[in-house]
Amino acid sequence: MTNAAAAPLPSRITVLSGGVGGARFIQGVLRLIERNDATAGTEVTVIANTGDDIWLHGLKVCPDLDTVMYTLGNGIDPERGWGRTDETWHAKEELAAYGVEPTWFGLGDRDLATHLVRTQMLDAGFGLSAVTAALCKRWLEPVHGSRVRLLPMSEDRIETHVAIEDPETGDRKAVHFQEYWIRHQASVPAFSVVPIGAPEAKPGPGVIEAITEADVVIVPPSNPVVSVGTILAVPGVRDAVRATAAPVVGVSGIVGDDHVRGMARQLLGIIGVEVSAAGVAEHYGARNGGDGSGGILDGWLVDTVDAGLVPRIEAAGLAARAVPLMMTDHDATADMAAAALALVGL
Numbered sequence: 001m002t003n004a005a006a007a008p009l010p011s012r013i014t015v016l017s018g019g020v021g022g023a024r025f026i027q028g029v030l031r032l033i034e035r036n037d038a039t040a041g042t043e044v045t046v047i048a049n050t051g052d053d054i055w056l057h058g059l060k061v062c063p064d065l066d067t068v069m070y071t072l073g074n075g076i077d078p079e080r081g082w083g084r085t086d087e088t089w090h091a092k093e094e095l096a097a098y099g100v101e102p103t104w105f106g107l108g109d110r111d112l113a114t115h116l117v118r119t120q121m122l123d124a125g126f127g128l129s130a131v132t133a134a135l136c137k138r139w140l141e142p143v144h145g146s147r148v149r150l151l152p153m154s155e156d157r158i159e160t161h162v163a164i165e166d167p168e169t170g171d172r173k174a175v176h177f178q179e180y181w182i183r184h185q186a187s188v189p190a191f192s193v194v195p196i197g198a199p200e201a202k203p204g205p206g207v208i209e210a211i212t213e214a215d216v217v218i219v220p221p222s223n224p225v226v227s228v229g230t231i232l233a234v235p236g237v238r239d240a241v242r243a244t245a246a247p248v249v250g251v252s253g254i255v256g257d258d259h260v261r262g263m264a265r266q267l268l269g270i271i272g273v274e275v276s277a278a279g280v281a282e283h284y285g286a287r288n289g290g291d292g293s294g295g296i297l298d299g300w301l302v303d304t305v306d307a308g309l310v311p312r313i314e315a316a317g318l319a320a321r322a323v324p325l326m327m328t329d330h331d332a333t334a335d336m337a338a339a340a341l342a343l344v345g346l
């Protein structure tokens with residue numbers, strides 16, 4: 001564990017996050033703040049993907065918002081990486097006994113309370129941001145005070161759907177991302193990924209400001225297609241990231257020729273991006289690449305196994321460095337966060 005020199009941390013850190021990988025990275029950012037100067041007023045704003053959201057049994061389920069909230073609130077099941085600790089599945093079993101579909105979604109009894117509260121508040125007219133803030137009063141304030149804010153990327157309905165080949169019939173059909181990931185384990189042929197509703201959506205309250213007023217914007221090792229890509233698909237967000245005065249630095253979720261966890265390899269394949277730390281860097285692109293490619297990054301961290309890719313990433317117009325990227329514990333992740341900040345001069 002190297003305690004990075006206690007340079008004062010930026011005051012406003014904004015992170016564009018999906019679920020498991022992003023949440024774990026943010027835990028490292030919070031550990032870095034603890035190590036440097038816990039009394040400092042550094043604030044972390046998480047802009048979370050809502051394209052994974054799904055309506056189930058009349059309830060609004062927000063997997064990435066909940067994964068970040070439970071993880072930072074110490075309520076996450078550490079093995080699964082999603083859902084609650086000490087979870088039970090009685091409601092799921094009862095629904096299955098009634099033959100109610102879908103039976104493939106892991107609907108936990110404790111998790112169900114979150115969806116009930118969220119749906120009741122939405123039905124009462126609250127927006128998803130106010131709902132998320134209310135849920136975070138329970139989960140984030142006791143642990144982090146006012147240091148952490150969790151913002152949905154949009155309050156408008158955006159659902160990521162995947163065009164797949166139906167394993168039974170061989171026909172091509174669109175399924176919700178959750179069905180592609182959970183029911184089919186991302187192991188059926190897939191042809192396109194579409195964030196339904198994104199073009200008509202607006203950024204959620206505080207989202208653009210969190211990017212334009214940040215001291216640094218971080219792209220964590222979340223899925224570049226269905227997590228970060230979906231956030232960037234919300235009209236106005238990509239432009240805000242390209243225009244912010246804050247440096248924008250990313251951390252590769254691809255190590256060697258595969259994702260560390262999740263399904264990034266499959267999804268990058270669908271959109272024709274090389275499954276490598278360099279491929280993803282080039283996909284995100286350099287902000288000031290000068291070739292008008294409309295990129296979003298200034299710097300990109302790769303794992304030590306990908307050190308040989310650094311010159312290629314630099315040639316794409318990015319600052320780049322190879323450091324260990326396995327988030328084995330909070331301090332290892334804090335070191336990654338420190339390296340990301342250092343890469344862009346912070």
Ligand code: FO1
Binds near residue numbers: 018107
């Ligand atoms: N992921 C699974 O692999 N299997 C599940 O049954 C499952 C249920 C689930 C329920 C609530 C929730 O917040 C997340 C859940 N996830 C499950 C993860 C979910 O698929 C996320 O979209 C992924 O983590 C990708 O971000």
